[in-house]
Every structure is written in C-alpha cells, then in structure tokens.
Amino acid sequence: MASFVTEVLASSGKLEKEDLSGKISKMSRKVEDTKEEVCEMMNKKYADFLPGLQGAEELMVRVDEVSKEMDVLKNYIENEVHQNLHVAVTEYAKLKQQLERNTIIIQILGHLKEFHNAMEESNKSIQDKNFVDAANQLERARASVIALKGWKTSQLPLLSALSTELTVQRENLIYHLGDEWKRLVIWRLPSSKVTVGCSSLEPAGPKSFLRVELNMSHASSRDGEPKPPALLCSVLQALAIQGDLQHKFKLFSQVLLKNMLKPLVMYPSLSVSVTEQQDEGIVLALHCLEESNKERSAPSQVYSKLLLVLKTLHAYLLGTVRLDVSIGDKKLSAILGELIWDEISQCIIHECLLYSIPSNSSQLEKYNTVIKETEEFEKSLKELEFLQGDSTDLLKYARDVNCHFASKKCKDVIVAARKLMTSKMHNTVKITPDYKLRLPKLPAPGTEVKVKQETTNEEMTIENSKQLSAWSLCLPACRISESVQQLMELALNTLFEAVGSSTYCALQLFYTVRNIFQLFYDVVPTYHKENLLKFPHLAAIQHNNCMYLAHHLLTLGHHFRTHLPEPHSEGIATFVDMVPGFKKLGELTFLQLAELLERLSTAHNFCNLDDEDNYIAASKAVRQVIHQLKQLGTVWQDVLPVSIYCKAMGSLLNTAITEVIAKIMMLEDISSEDGEHLHTLCQTIIEEGPLVFIPLAEKNKNKKYQEEVPLYVKKWSTFKELVIVLRANLQEIVDRWADGKGPLAMEFCSSEVKNLIRALFQNTDRRAVALSKIK
Incomplete structure (x- = not known):
C-alpha cells in the first residue's frame, strides 16, 4: 500500500508510475549485492591477487555507478519531495480553517x-400563565445571548436588538408575576390602600393598626386558570428563576414587620385573629382587646401572638409551595426568617424582655420561666425553618439575666439618686444622738467574722477592754436634708441587693453605690450653687449633709464586706477613702466670709471719725456686721450641731474683729474725739458680739456659750485690750504692759503698742518716758 506522502505526490502528478518506495527498495537490493561482491573481491584480493585484478576493476566501476544513482535519488528526495510535502500541509491548513469558520457560522x-x-x-407561556416555563425559556434565551457575546469573531449588528428584546420580555414577565402576587397576597393597611410597600407615615398608637389585614386569597382565580396554591407555586418559582424573589420577599417582610409583627410586640392591647373563608382564603387581622393597664406585654403573650402569625404564613403562604422554590439552598421560610429575624428580635429585646427583667434579686428565680418560654419560641421557629443555627441574640439576652438585672438595677439606682440630689434641700429631718441607721438583716457570713443582725447604732465594742461611751461614734444633734437620708437608705438597699447575688451582679451594685456618693460630691455643689451662696441656711444644711454622709461612709463597707465576693470580702469593699473629700466639701460650702468682709470695707478705715458722715458710715458698717451675725445665728440655730455652730460663729466674729483691729492699727493719728468714737464702736461689738452665740432654741441655755466667747474667738482678748487702750492714759497703758508681762503684752508686741501711743498722744516728755518703758 502506498504511503501518505506517495499518495499526496501522486495526486499532484510529479511522481512517475514507479513509486519512490519501490525505487528505494530496489536500490537497497543493489547495495546488498554490491556489498557481497565487494566482500568476495576482498577475499580474492588477499587470497589470489593477480587473477582477480581485472574483476576488481570492474567491480569498482559498478560501485561508482551505484553511488551516483544514490546521490541522484537523495537530491530528488531533498528537492522535490520536501517541497511538495510543505505545499500539501499548507493547503490542508487552509481547508481546515475554512471548515472551522463554516462550523462557527452554523453554531451562531x-x-x-x-x-x-x-x-x-x-411569550406563549406567559399568556397561558405557565410562569415557570416562561422563566426557563427566558433563561434559555439569555444563555443564547451570552453565548453570542462570547465569540469575538461574531460582529452581529442584531446582537444589541436581541439584548433589548430579552430585557423587555423579562420585564413583561416580572410585571405579570407582580400582578399575580398582588392578587394572591393582599395587604390592607391603615391608609385603606392595597399595597406591598411600606406606609410613609408612622402610626401613632395601637388604634392606628386596627385595620391592618393580610389576605392570602383563594378566590381570585378565573375560569380555566390554575387554583391559587398551584398558581402561587408557579409565581414564586418563576420569581426565583428570574432572581427577583429576594426583592419581593424583602418588600413583603418590611410591611409584615412594620404593620403586624412590631405592633404586636409593642402594644399589649393588640391581638391577631386568623379567619379562614371558604373558597376565598385566609385573613390575618389585627384587633384591639379590652383596655389594659399594662404598658408592656409579657414575653409569653408576645411569643404566642408572633407564632400565630408565622405559623399561618408557613401553612398558607410558604407551605403551599410543594416544589423546591429556593434561592441557592435556602427555602422560602429561611429566606423570610433571615429578612425579619434581626429586626424583630431586637424589637422583642428592647420593647419586651428589657422590661421583664426583675427589679429585685428575689424575683430572679421566677425569670427562669421567661428563659424557657424564649427557648420554646426559638425551637418552634426552627421547626418552621424560620431560624437556622443554635444560638441567637434573643436567647442569649434572656439567659444573661444576671447581667441585665445588674445593669437595670444600677441604672434605676443612679436615676433615683440623681432625682434625690436635685430635689429641694430645705426639707429637713432632725438627727439626734440616739439616731440609729436602720441596717437590713443580713445572713450569717460563712467566716468567723460575726455581723450584727438587727438594727444597730454604729457602736463598737473593743474586746478585752473597757466599753466605749454610749455617745461614741454618734452624730451630734442637727438637721439634714430628707433627700440625703433617703439617699443613704437607697445605698443600703442597693448593697443589700448585692448580698447573695452573682459575683458580677454584686460587684456592679457595690460600685454603683460608690458612684452614688461620687455623683453627690460632683452634682449637688454645682446644681445648688446659687442657692448655697445666697442662702446661709442651705449652706448649713449642706454642711450637715456632707458630715452625715462622711460619718456613715466610715463604717458602711464594714457591714457588708464579708457578704461580698472576693477580693472585696478581703477588705477592698470600703468607702473610707471618700470621707476626707466629703468633710472638705462640707467645710468649703459652709464658710461664707466674703459678705462680712465686704460690709466692713465700707468703714473707710475708721479715719476722720470726727466728721459726722464718716462716723455714721463706720457705725453702720459695724452694726451691719452684728446684724448679719445675728441673722446667721437665727437660720443656723437648731440646724447645725452646737459645737459646729459655735465654731462657725466664732470664726466669723473673729474675722470681723480681726478686720477692725487691723484698720485701727493702721491709723497714724487718732484725736481724742476719734478715740471716743472708736471706743464706742468697739464697745458695741463687745456688748453685742456674744449675743450671736445662741445655738439652742431655749434662751436660758445660751448664757453658757455667750460666756465662752474667748474659746471660739481667738482675737477676742486682743480686741478687748485694744478697746481699753483707746480710753486709757499713758500710765494705765504702761501698767498694763508691766515690763512685757502684763495682759497688754500678751496680745500686742512692743512696736504695735508704741504705734498706738504715738497715734493717741501728742509728742511730749511724758509720751517719751512711756515709750521708753515699752520694751
């Protein structure tokens, strides 16, 4: 059989009848014959040289002839055969390319x-309401267009028109699907409009939702049309094929959330009813129950209402789809669940569960019922395939009741404390030495430390030593704001809530109590700033409030320390560090010296008192100081503790007379008339000053404090010596000096006494002698 090359060359007419293969075979035989003859010649050459010489020469001629024939054949193969082979391959490639082009055209x-x-x-399927087939046919057409766009060699002007036609037909299908959806699933919203979109106006209350209905109709099919369940299946499946089902369900979920699910959570008076109408469909409608005083629904009520809605949707809307309508591997119920769950769970948390958290630790055990109801609710949703996975934010929130209880309790406590701090301070209660801080009864601690179980008056007994006085660690008689007493009771009750609570809850409540007192320290001075500066009565009450809190903060942590979790039970639970701050706050709030100093400054340094106007001004300033002190005594009486009252009045009176002493000592020349006027003014202070010490309501009991003025007024003796000097002669002054050992020397230094003598007396020999004796 001729080879492929031979056939190609033969078809071109350039090879003779004897094929190339035959020639090569023939040449091979000649070579073999020649080889045998040469071998034979070589044998004869060495065996019989002379007789074979002639034969050898003939053989050589034959070999040369064969070699020439081989060279000719080689040249023929290299020139003719190779050239013809390249031409044949090129022609074959052109034929193949043409064939491929024809194939592409056929495929297009x-x-x-x-x-x-x-x-x-x-188009025909849409008219016949066979929407699934219509959607599949459009997908076939879409695949064809994509395939046509994939060929770079295809430059069809028709391609743009095909894409446009495909878009138009798809929109036509979507329109028909939407129209059928509206016939099968009908929303009736408060605006009395049938819509699948969300209402633009936010309803104001439960009555706004009374006309909300969801009608899943079965009566909308016409003669010859498929029944709604099959039709609904076809619509949903077609929407899924066209990729529009997610958008349609998103719109449906928005209306469902806004107009049905959320109102059922937010308003206890709203309920939902399911009405099945023969050959017409299912109607979900909201209606109002009897007026309820409840502001929030119980979790069990919310769960039952939501499950009724979702089960109805699953049975009559999602459950009617018998074919696998899904997006990817997600079923319709899972798709709807993903669209509504995050929002509805947050609504349940903030509008229901948040308000169901107990406000008292004793009610925490009852909350386990709510946790179980939440678990059952989520279990039912998983069975309906609305929920996927194991844990959700809703169940996690319900289970973290201890944390939420602590947060809610702390928030309520801070709100209540701030309300007390911003209330009026002038509503006061009387605190007596036998006042007892009512402590809650605490359980016996597990350690050896014993805590007193009944109401106690913060008395402490030192073991193996004498018993302290009955008045030890007791508050003196005074008045405090009623709100501060209530604030301390709030702190005690909050700490009592921490006893027996979880570790997290106990620590949160403990630090909340600390925050209460820190808030008092920051808020009250700022909020009541103007009144504290304007009304000394309130300043005194604020002083008592601060001292009252500081007093109880000393031992407050001790009472509850052993009942708190570690490390607080080891001694960290204390409020002692806050005591200095409250004491300082009380002192700064109470002392008001600026107004007194301002009134004394109107005395014009007590100079030129022989002038009637100057004397009247100075006398008026002194009397205003006395009057102000008496007014303060009146408002502080029965408010401040006696000791604090006397110290405060003594401090203020001391400030006043110190200012008077300083002004008199600054005078360089005091005439006899000026001296009389100064003596009169100072004598007024000496006579009326002690009368401001009236800490008790009973006048007869105040004489003791009026006689003890030098104990509270440091400059009182100095002031009395100055008054004596103003009317004394030189000898009396020298006698009271008594060589630096007399009462005058106890209050003034020698230079001050000399300056007084120079101001009061003219420069005479007697004055010089007197000055020489003041050493």
Missing part, C-alpha cells in the same frame, strides 16, 4: 434559532 445560526424559539415559547 443555531443560537439565533434557539433564542427565537425560546422567546416565542416564553
């Missing part, structure tokens, strides 16, 4: 035919 024509048939079938 096939896709065009496929597109045309799919569009025709889709």
Whole structure:
C-alpha cells in the first residue's frame, strides 16, 4: 500500500508510475549485492591477487555507478519531495480553517434559532400563565445571548436588538408575576390602600393598626386558570428563576414587620385573629382587646401572638409551595426568617424582655420561666425553618439575666439618686444622738467574722477592754436634708441587693453605690450653687449633709464586706477613702466670709471719725456686721450641731474683729474725739458680739456659750485690750504692759503698742518716758 506522502505526490502528478518506495527498495537490493561482491573481491584480493585484478576493476566501476544513482535519488528526495510535502500541509491548513469558520457560522445560526424559539415559547407561556416555563425559556434565551457575546469573531449588528428584546420580555414577565402576587397576597393597611410597600407615615398608637389585614386569597382565580396554591407555586418559582424573589420577599417582610409583627410586640392591647373563608382564603387581622393597664406585654403573650402569625404564613403562604422554590439552598421560610429575624428580635429585646427583667434579686428565680418560654419560641421557629443555627441574640439576652438585672438595677439606682440630689434641700429631718441607721438583716457570713443582725447604732465594742461611751461614734444633734437620708437608705438597699447575688451582679451594685456618693460630691455643689451662696441656711444644711454622709461612709463597707465576693470580702469593699473629700466639701460650702468682709470695707478705715458722715458710715458698717451675725445665728440655730455652730460663729466674729483691729492699727493719728468714737464702736461689738452665740432654741441655755466667747474667738482678748487702750492714759497703758508681762503684752508686741501711743498722744516728755518703758 502506498504511503501518505506517495499518495499526496501522486495526486499532484510529479511522481512517475514507479513509486519512490519501490525505487528505494530496489536500490537497497543493489547495495546488498554490491556489498557481497565487494566482500568476495576482498577475499580474492588477499587470497589470489593477480587473477582477480581485472574483476576488481570492474567491480569498482559498478560501485561508482551505484553511488551516483544514490546521490541522484537523495537530491530528488531533498528537492522535490520536501517541497511538495510543505505545499500539501499548507493547503490542508487552509481547508481546515475554512471548515472551522463554516462550523462557527452554523453554531451562531443555531443560537439565533434557539433564542427565537425560546422567546416565542416564553411569550406563549406567559399568556397561558405557565410562569415557570416562561422563566426557563427566558433563561434559555439569555444563555443564547451570552453565548453570542462570547465569540469575538461574531460582529452581529442584531446582537444589541436581541439584548433589548430579552430585557423587555423579562420585564413583561416580572410585571405579570407582580400582578399575580398582588392578587394572591393582599395587604390592607391603615391608609385603606392595597399595597406591598411600606406606609410613609408612622402610626401613632395601637388604634392606628386596627385595620391592618393580610389576605392570602383563594378566590381570585378565573375560569380555566390554575387554583391559587398551584398558581402561587408557579409565581414564586418563576420569581426565583428570574432572581427577583429576594426583592419581593424583602418588600413583603418590611410591611409584615412594620404593620403586624412590631405592633404586636409593642402594644399589649393588640391581638391577631386568623379567619379562614371558604373558597376565598385566609385573613390575618389585627384587633384591639379590652383596655389594659399594662404598658408592656409579657414575653409569653408576645411569643404566642408572633407564632400565630408565622405559623399561618408557613401553612398558607410558604407551605403551599410543594416544589423546591429556593434561592441557592435556602427555602422560602429561611429566606423570610433571615429578612425579619434581626429586626424583630431586637424589637422583642428592647420593647419586651428589657422590661421583664426583675427589679429585685428575689424575683430572679421566677425569670427562669421567661428563659424557657424564649427557648420554646426559638425551637418552634426552627421547626418552621424560620431560624437556622443554635444560638441567637434573643436567647442569649434572656439567659444573661444576671447581667441585665445588674445593669437595670444600677441604672434605676443612679436615676433615683440623681432625682434625690436635685430635689429641694430645705426639707429637713432632725438627727439626734440616739439616731440609729436602720441596717437590713443580713445572713450569717460563712467566716468567723460575726455581723450584727438587727438594727444597730454604729457602736463598737473593743474586746478585752473597757466599753466605749454610749455617745461614741454618734452624730451630734442637727438637721439634714430628707433627700440625703433617703439617699443613704437607697445605698443600703442597693448593697443589700448585692448580698447573695452573682459575683458580677454584686460587684456592679457595690460600685454603683460608690458612684452614688461620687455623683453627690460632683452634682449637688454645682446644681445648688446659687442657692448655697445666697442662702446661709442651705449652706448649713449642706454642711450637715456632707458630715452625715462622711460619718456613715466610715463604717458602711464594714457591714457588708464579708457578704461580698472576693477580693472585696478581703477588705477592698470600703468607702473610707471618700470621707476626707466629703468633710472638705462640707467645710468649703459652709464658710461664707466674703459678705462680712465686704460690709466692713465700707468703714473707710475708721479715719476722720470726727466728721459726722464718716462716723455714721463706720457705725453702720459695724452694726451691719452684728446684724448679719445675728441673722446667721437665727437660720443656723437648731440646724447645725452646737459645737459646729459655735465654731462657725466664732470664726466669723473673729474675722470681723480681726478686720477692725487691723484698720485701727493702721491709723497714724487718732484725736481724742476719734478715740471716743472708736471706743464706742468697739464697745458695741463687745456688748453685742456674744449675743450671736445662741445655738439652742431655749434662751436660758445660751448664757453658757455667750460666756465662752474667748474659746471660739481667738482675737477676742486682743480686741478687748485694744478697746481699753483707746480710753486709757499713758500710765494705765504702761501698767498694763508691766515690763512685757502684763495682759497688754500678751496680745500686742512692743512696736504695735508704741504705734498706738504715738497715734493717741501728742509728742511730749511724758509720751517719751512711756515709750521708753515699752520694751
């Protein structure tokens, strides 16, 4: 059989009848024959040289002839055969390329035919309401267009028109699907409009939702049309094929959330009813129950209402789809669940569960019922395939009741404390030495430390030593704001809530109590600033409030320390560090010296008192100081503790007379008339000053404090010596000096006494002698 090359060359007419293969075979035989003859010649050459010489020469001629024939054949193969082979390959490649081009054209024509048939079938299916087939046909047409766009060699002007036609047909299908959806699933919202969108106006209350209805109709099919369950299946499946089901369910979920699910959570008076109408469909409608005083629904009520809605949707809307309608591997119920769960769970948390958290630790055990109800609710949703996975934010929130209880309790406590701090301070209660801080009864601690179980008056007994006085660690008689007493009771009750609570809860409540007192320290001075500066009565009450809190903060942590979790039970639970701050706050709030000093400054340094106007001004300033002190005594009486009252009045009176002493000592020349006027003014202070010491309501009991003025007024003796000097002669002054050992020397230094003598007396020999004795 001739080879492929031979056939190609033969078809071109350039090879003789004897094929190349035959020639090569023939040449091979000649070579073999020649080889045998040469071998024979070589034997004869060495065996019989002379007789074979002639034969050898003939052989050589034959060899040369064969070699020439081989060279000719080689040249023929290299020139003719190789050239003809290249031409044949080139022609074959052109034929192959032409064949491929023809194949592509045939395939393009096939896709065009496929597109045309799919569009025709889709249009017919839409008219016959066979929406699934219509959607599949459009997908076939879409695949054809994509295939046509994939060939770079295809430059069809028709391609743009095909894409436009495909878009138009798809929109036509979507329109028909939407129209059927509206016939099968009908919303009736408060605006009395049938819509699948959200209402633009936010309803104001439960009555705004009374006309909300969801009608899943079965009566909308016409003669010859498929029944709604099958039709609904077809609509949903077609929407899924076209990729529009997610959008349609998103719109549906928004209306469902806003107009049905959320109102059922937020308003206890709203309920939902399910009405099944024969051959018409199912109606979900909201209606109002009897007026309820409840502001929030119980979790069990919310769960039952929501489950009724979702089970109805699953049974009559999602459950009617018998074919696998899904997006990816997600079923319709899972799709709807993903769309509504995050929002509805947050609504349940903030509008229901948040308000169901107990406000007292004793009610925490009852909350386990709510946790179980939440678990059952989520279990039912998982069975309906609305929920996927194990744990959700809703159940996690319900289970973290201890944390939420602590947060809610702390928030309520801070709100209540701030309300007390911003209330009026002038409503006071009397605190007596036998006042007892009512401590809650605490359980016996597990350690050896014993805590007193009944109401106690913070008395402490030192073991193996004498018993302290009955008045030890007792508050003196005074008045405090009623709100501060209530604030301390709030702190005690909060600490009592911490006893027996979880570790997290106990620590949160403990630090909340600390925050209460820190808030008092920061808020009260700022909030009541103007009143504290304007009304000394309130300043005194604020002083008592601060001292009252500081007094109880000393031992407050001790009472509850052993009942708190570690490390607080080891001694960290204390409020002692806050005591200095409260004491300082009380002192700064109480002392008001600026107004007194301002009134004394109107005395014009007590100079030129022989002038009637100057004397009247100075006398008025002194009397205003006395009057102000008496007014303070009146408002502070029965408010401040006696000791604090006397110290305060003594401090203020001391400030006043110190200012008077300083002004008199600054005078360089005091005439006899000025001296009389100064003596009169100072004598007024000496006579009326002690009368401001009236800490007790009973006048007869105040004489003791009026006689003890030098104990509270440091400059009182100095002031009395100055008054004596103003009317004394030189000898009396020298006698009271008594060589630096007399009462005058106890209050003034020698230079001050000399300056007084120079101001009061003219420069005479007697004055010089007196000055020489003041050493």
